[in-house]
Amino acid sequence: MNITFHFELNSYVRKDGTKNVMLRITQNKKLKRESTGISVLERDWNPEKEEVRRTDKQAAQKNSVLKAKKLEFEQAYMKTTIAGRISTPHELLKKVKKQILGDSFFNFAYAHIAELDxxxxxxxxxxxxxxxxxxxKQEDLRFGEIDHVFLNRYRQHLVKLGNGANTIQSNFSKLRGIYNEAVESGQFQPESGNPFDMIRLKKQRSSRVKLSKEEIEILYKHEVREGINAFHAKNIFLFSFYMQGVRFADVIQITWAQISNDRFFYVARKTGKGRSILLHKRAAEILDYYRIPGQKPTDYVFPLLKGKTPDRYTQDEWFKITSRLNSIVTKNLKKIATNAGLKPFSMHVARHSFAEIARQESRDVYAVSEALDHSSVSVTENYFAAAERAENDAFAKLVYGTDEEK
Known part of the structure; x- marks a missing residue:
């Protein structure tokens, strides 16, 4: 089965007026085309000789690259023929791509993700x-294809999609982490440095939505019909706020075993750190509403997860369940905000609001406001975990005031 290799121009005209030179691999009327990375003006291309004309100032260099690429494919084909294997154009293209550009970035990425805790x-x-x-468009990506040009084009694509600077920075940070893991594990070795080092992305300080003490008071006094989702959403939000910004996933999984006398005990699922927090009067009022005779210590305080337990699901399935509930709660909070005359807010705003009010009341900017920011959340957890119980109780009273003031 003979196989042929020919160069031809792509029909697509680039913005600079050039066309990409494609390597066409044909076997039994089956063909595959692969870009060579070389582009020329149509007038500078000789279709008979399949080379760049001398009228192109870089003709010599471009023709050398084309010859090298063709030779790589021919040699790969010869090796498979000698070994008694038959290579289709598609198989040959995959083989040469792997030899030149390394393994699949996506295959490595999914294996890397599966190992995350x-x-x-x-x-x-x-x-x-x-x-x-x-x-x-679902095409594979080889490590060697990830260069400065590729990353810059992808960044421009994300901008066109409407992604903000922080979203783009976060995306690139995750991609870079996977790329670096491949390099450190010996899966791939770049020839000319790490391409991510050449991409400069600045993270903008975002203006987080926060509710003031006055707005929290409006929300607290706003009446919502008992028993409906919006009613539970309001209670979950306020409980999170009054209990120093406990995250949503931790709030909805609270069981009665975690409530003892005037304290709330829990281990943050995101950080694995234990907390013991003095119950705020209004948080205790919320708990009293949900307290009914015959409850078991293992029963959830809030009813959103009623009938569901983590042991029946995989970790990923459970995460999807709690994420979906977060969306439902946030949807209801936005309805409440409209009815109460407040700006729209999500569940996580309870944490932001606590951070801002704590900063204002305690005047400890670095330990409270900055510590509760996502970029330094570990500082926040360490700050509270390191404090003695009495110190943390005093801190809570400083932020919220005493019961007598309520």
């Missing part, structure tokens, strides 16, 4: 990889 991290990185695959 956190379901949230797996979901976040999977989303980033899916976005990149969509950009490439």
């Amino acid at each position: 956190s379901a949230a991290s797996r979901a976040g990185q999977t989303s980033v990889i899916k976005k990149l695959k969509d950009y490439l």
Whole structure:
């Protein structure tokens, strides 16, 4: 089965007026085309000799590259023929791509993601990889294809999609982490440095939505019909706020075993750190509403997960369940905001609001406001974990005031 290799111009005209030179691989009327990375003006291309004319100032260099690429494919084909294997154009293209450009970035990425401990991290990185695959129209991506030009074009694509600077920075950070892991593990060795080092992305300080003490008071006094989703959403939000910004996933999984006398005990699922927090009067009022005779210590305080337990699901399935509930709660909070005359806010705003009010009341900018920011959340957890119980109780009273003031 003879196979032929020929160069031809792509029909697509680039913005600079040039066309890409394609290598056409044909066997039994089956063909595949692969870009050589070389582009020329049509007038500078000799279709009979399949080479760049001398009228192109870089003709010698471009023709050398074309000859080298053709030779690589011919040699790869000869090796498979000698070994008694038959290579189709598609198989040959994959083989040469792997030899020249390394293994599949996507295959490595999915294997890397599967090893991550956190379901949230797996979901976040999977989303980033899916976005990149969509950009490439589900085509594979070799490590060697990731260069400064590729990354810059992808960055421009994300801008056109409407992604903000922080979203783009986050996407590139995750991609870079996977790329670096491949390099460190010996899976791939770049010839001319790390291409991510040549991409400069600045993270902008975002203006987070926060509710003031006055707005929290409006929300607290706003009446919502008992028993409906909006009612539970309001209670979950306020409980999170009054209990120092406890994250949503931790709030909805609170069981009665975690409530003892005037304290709330829990281990943050994101950081694995234990907390013991003095119950705020209004948080205790919320708990009293949900307290009914015959409850078991293992029963959830809030009813959103009623009938569901993590042991029946995989970690990823459980994460999807809690994420979906977060969306439902946020949807209801936005309805409440409209009815109460407040700006739209999500569940996580309870954490932002606590951070800002704590900063204002305690005047400890670095330990409270900055510590509760996502970029330094570990500082926040360490700050509270290191404090003695009495010190943390005093801190809570400083932020919220005493019961008598309520």
